[in-house]
Amino acid sequence: MASKKDFLKETIKHIDIKKHNVVKLVDDMQNMAFSARDLNRAARIYDMMLNDKSCAIILTLAGSIFSAGLKKVVFDLVNNNMVDAIVSTGALMIDQDFFEALGFKHYIGTPRSDDNLLRELHIDRIYDTFIDEDELRVCDETCAKIFDGLEPKPYSSRELLQEFGKYLDKNGGPKVDDSVIYAAYKKNVPIFVPAFSDCSAGFGFIIHQTNHPDKHVSIDSAKDFLELTQIKLNAKETGIFMIGGGVPKNFTQDIVVAADILVEDASMHKYAVQITVADERDGALSGSTLKEASSWGKVSTTYEQMVYGEATVVLPLIAGYAYHKGSWKERKPHEFQKLFIEEKQTA
Amino acid sequence: MASKKDFLKETIKHIDIKKHNVVKLVDDMQNMAFSARDLNRAARIYDMMLNDKSCAIILTLAGSIFSAGLKKVVFDLVNNNMVDAIVSTGALMIDQDFFEALGFKHYIGTPRSDDNLLRELHIDRIYDTFIDEDELRVCDETCAKIFDGLEPKPYSSRELLQEFGKYLDKNGGPKVDDSVIYAAYKKNVPIFVPAFSDCSAGFGFIIHQTNHPDKHVSIDSAKDFLELTQIKLNAKETGIFMIGGGVPKNFTQDIVVAADILVEDASMHKYAVQITVADERDGALSGSTLKEASSWGKVSTTYEQMVYGEATVVLPLIAGYAYHKGSWKERKPHEFQKLFIEEKQTA
């Protein structure tokens, strides 16, 4: 009979944008049509954000892009001051980034699988990628252990993600050299996960709160919203670079309205780029156009661009373009994490 | 110059599945192909759930379907014991259902709008639908007021949604006769919103927590996860009816794994149906197949069906089929809300 080893053979390898100078390729898309022209404009708008000294850049992440080989791209953005805050799904940060930081891997699989057999073998499938479910359980338990070690009270996800970075630091560093959580921890780039129970950390919470029914760590996602809004208020201008839609997109667009509630005439996001395969026609948020967001007062329409395409192909081109243009070399890190640490220390 | 009144003229009207007996129409789709045959099978699986006395039904909701005229469909499912728990986005429950319960309306608009003009007029656009932004601000503030009135501590979204129902009850009831929050409150159907800060309630929290910086209400989404898992453990069998994907889909599929962590050999969701326009090929959760979920041990493959189609057309057919088949008439309400109230009272 087939064993787990038969399926978990070849590992996913993350693409390294630093190795591929795509500037000329993307430049030549400027005078084409359809997605190529859109991709070119999105890349140039991201480069504009990096050149605009007054602009803080918020990266939003959704979709299973780290298990698909795009983790190092985001790592490089963080590590080279190309992003100032991240808003993400929990699966990306915990089940995929933290998971690999613990030394586990993702494996090349196929969508034409016998899913019942995979289940019996404790193999989880994400389209054409396989995961060792037993390793994922170790990840869940590590989350629980981290929560067990914290003072029992409500936390923002940003605070908890920082604790994950601290955990890696104290335990000999991540087992990989491209951990996004760890790089963000070191570079003072805050990470927000507005639906933080919806991932491996949620299982960690199930264990933690069941073991500590009265006094335990809880996640205050309202605090997330307040903190991200404070970043918006602290920055003169903001640009958003969105990979996929979902809660991270909505949450990040909404902070303009939240800022507007706290102070009069908060500025809209000045720049906005989204990579998506979702469509606007079903009215769902993930595919809603940035022009639509403008009616809500969230995004300015001057520098916005949707790129319809799948991220594994599109993101290396846009991020690679911005990396090799080099505008980030002159850029000073915002280190927004300090905003909250100092605040706390003052208080 | 154009005024707000020029745009906010015709209101969205919710379709009433009780008026349209589509049983024969949907029956005749059984021997067709493509989406029609899928739709037929999904309708029959939902009817099987309603006939299975041991099965608790969890409805998950994403996408802007209430502003699109599908609110009364969900209201009728709740009111006729056709659903036992709801997992939803916050926008649907607060910005759309509670918003209408306060007496506000959604308006017929067009995707070909001048979004800059709309912004100036305080009109928000969802594809082809308009909203009065000033009314939405009233909704935000009402949320803040509700939070101001609660004991400052962490709550699950389920507890807070119940408070919204209670608020409507105390203030003369909803201003409409098809409020989902209110019907669920009356029928003891718990509503979970795992990313509760990501909606009008989030703005309410911004106001509430800013005004009460030290002691305030917070949302514990980990508690959400624990509570929904308790429902799973309490039910002998479960079926899930998913409209769209996103966090509600993932969260609800994940409780099988969570249950498995708490007790040995928790059962998978026995039935699963999803209406979606998302595709599986980008690996994102919203479009991931139910067969893929089976590899994770979340969903049994015997009775599962994806229906690729837009909910405004597909949901009235599936829900209408199940309503007019009448299997719900014999069904006893699970009233899972009592699970938590009794628990509390015992404790």
Add this chain to the structure above:
Amino acid sequence: MASKKDFLKETIKHIDIKKHNVVKLVDDMQNMAFSARDLNRAARIYDMMLNDKSCAIILTLAGSIFSAGLKKVVFDLVNNNMVDAIVSTGALMIDQDFFEALGFKHYIGTPRSDDNLLRELHIDRIYDTFIDEDELRVCDETCAKIFDGLEPKPYSSRELLQEFGKYLDKNGGPKVDDSVIYAAYKKNVPIFVPAFSDCSAGFGFIIHQTNHPDKHVSIDSAKDFLELTQIKLNAKETGIFMIGGGVPKNFTQDIVVAADILVEDASMHKYAVQITVADERDGALSGSTLKEASSWGKVSTTYEQMVYGEATVVLPLIAGYAYHKGSWKERKPHEFQKLFIEEKQTA
């Protein structure tokens, strides 16, 4: 080992719009949003075409919709004077309609098939539908036989399709009561297949022309274009009802430009409705909007509506709406086939 019989068990059954009065259901979609509202408007525009005494209606067909159970819908449109000309793919008319007229069937299958096994068993698959390949070969040969019996010269596809109708008539009528080719033959509704070699008839031509290398029947698709343009010139107004895109859509939109070449100021198509799942963003014709067609002078923008959805679900609702509204009862058939027969007789 598996045999063909194991796979070809349950036949596809065509839906009968006459049995399902969906007028109220579709009417109630008028004040919803997204695809439901679009579907409602498309249904009302089709009904307007039927009410407009000066309007000739051209139906364009693409996609494998007859094997999917939509053949009787088109039959009913032809039989009840709800369409005056058809522009179609060859697969629909020959491989599916004529094939069933010869007594063969389509079978319920599954997309999760072992396609190599199917090939060995001579079973052809269309997504979730099976076909007996040996029966399809009989269809090819019947085409060759029909061509063998004709005077060797170039024909328009319209002329050849009429010969297919005549063939059925002479051979005891079709073996089914819902043949579109036969109904069109009887009602003098011309059928055009601009890419007529791209189907079972193409295989018939391969046999016919190989057996008659010097003198043989050929297809003059330029003549098709001229004849359809003559219909356009003959009609005071035209409306187009398009199921899918492809060559039939482009061909039918183009006759406005062709008419404009022949006479000055030919009128645009006054009404236009399209059901499609294709998107406009890749610039391909199938998903190109009717507004875009307007820039080419092909379609007037006043009464046009795209409906994004899969035809097996959407067409029964739109066609059923128009059928049960009954506007066709007052409609006089245009019998455009006579245009060419009389012309010939005069000449």
Add this chain to the structure above:
Amino acid sequence: MASKKDFLKETIKHIDIKKHNVVKLVDDMQNMAFSARDLNRAARIYDMMLNDKSCAIILTLAGSIFSAGLKKVVFDLVNNNMVDAIVSTGALMIDQDFFEALGFKHYIGTPRSDDNLLRELHIDRIYDTFIDEDELRVCDETCAKIFDGLEPKPYSSRELLQEFGKYLDKNGGPKVDDSVIYAAYKKNVPIFVPAFSDCSAGFGFIIHQTNHPDKHVSIDSAKDFLELTQIKLNAKETGIFMIGGGVPKNFTQDIVVAADILVEDASMHKYAVQITVADERDGALSGSTLKEASSWGKVSTTYEQMVYGEATVVLPLIAGYAYHKGSWKERKPHEFQKLFIEEKQTA
């Protein structure tokens, strides 16, 4: 008032794959997931075709890809012996390639246009691209002039496309250095357009046949099918590289069945790659999987790959990969055009 000049300013420029060595970039996609991994495999299969000395390569083209800046890519494939036959839509070959060979251009436009204004200004729109309609009329008339000069009888589209090449040759060559029709003419690469009346040439035919009602040139698309099948029979193995779907895809897959009718046990296409944005779920041909084609005996399943993505981004990567791998340098041209010329001369 706006004039045509205000809209037709910047021209579309064709991307040059020779300038961008993407081999390492595409190689690094091999161990990723989703579309990147699919794209990598498709590129490697195309390279396998080029390395297989016994394999003839048929390129199929659909979608408005030449007006979008991909014309030079196809030119380079023809010019460097990377393709042995082309099956295309008429719009690509006549309205776009021949149109540019006459010295006309495509212009950068926007999908957010006032299409009624464009119509008044004689500007045609393809999503985000503009065309001067008056120039297109010149193209129509040039087609008519070419037909006027030919012996009145039925032609295959291949023969006519060759006449277009000859016309350019006699009139001082194309006005651009990247004409696909001209390169194919010079390299003896036959071009087939199975629905040849469905483009600017169709308007040419309208003029030609109206002016010469009795004796005129006609298109025999059955002859097209026979000729392409003869190519299949002449080649030991075949590989197909498909950009988009439509008639070109179906036609080219079908020649395997046609070959099987003419000789026993004709071989399937050994290699098959398709770039598409269409989905398989509506059962239409454009999105039907290559595995499905295998059930029909058209395509072998060993080396087949679908790539879901838009061609302007995906094709430069796949074609660029194959170009810079250089396997074509060892490749001998098949010059299938000679097959028909010699045949004629013998006869």
